[in-house]
Amino acid sequence: MKLFRGSSGGTQTETPQSAQKLTRRSSGLGELSRLWDSETPLCVLDLGSTSPANIRFFTERSHRIYSEDLLVASTDPALVSKDEEGKVVLDSRKFLADNLQYPAAHFDVVLCWNLPDYLDESLVRPVMGRLWSVLKPQGMLLAFFHTKDAGPDSPCFRFHIVGKDMLEMQRIVMKREARRGPTGAVHTAITEGFRLQRVFNNRHIETLFRDFASIKFFLARDNVREVLVVR
């Protein structure tokens, strides 16, 4: 597994001011799409940024959609703590006490998008464990992982469903603002935007989802592997 956590913030480049939108075909979403015609309302959990398109897509089909932006939730300063070695980590217990609070076996589908690649290391496994428990047996989870060719500045996207196997990807724009620190010095803080934390290889992905019943990989052209797992 290639980690980017130690990368210097100084290498960050500011993204263009306008959020770019790209369209891509998603084989994983296409595989999931046969569920959308179900007459029984499905419970779908969308873990990306709030997407009016996704909410419309599912509510038009009489499904229930839950929206929870875990990347934004992970930036809560109250989560920051130190482990036994004094290293700064995020408190996964507190995170799970405040987020992903659903009954067991509640969801038919979880849309993880690119969350695992951008989520802080200390939260990845606890979050995947919680997602396993809130998925129904035979429930499905879709996640995207960068391949090894991706660098730490690979942009983070919001995903909007625009067709059975089509996604519109909207780049999350980094915003910088001047802030006065405790010493009075003015520095630039990044208030939005997320950095790629690591690149999982196939073995790491299999380990991450080892509690699930099956896992299917779809390779895409844009340095992304789509992974569809079944509980």
Place this chain on the structure above:
Amino acid sequence: MSAPVSANLAQIGKSVVIKGELSGSEDLYVDGQVEGSIALKDHSLTVGPNGKIKASVEAKGIVVQGKLEGNLQASDRVDLRKSAVVAGDIVTQRISIEEGAYLKGKVDIQGKSEKAAGK
């Protein structure tokens, strides 16, 4: 954005803080803080850009421009404007969400027949 002007519109300004149960039979515009519950059965609630609501809300229509924490039940429609930050479940017949709005919670669209059946 200034508050909408209407003959039958009650307004709670941005310096006002209310704790408790709020009910009424006219439209309400809240730009201040409310904690508790809001019930406006056949009328609409608008949460202004400075509004901070920690309450369950039941109304005919709900428009959110500010922050709202609590469950929303609208017999007609919910509008989340681009500056809206909502944490709570939404049950409504129709919903509109502007790009940029933040929602943590469920969206459940109930048709008139489902509502009548009390689902």
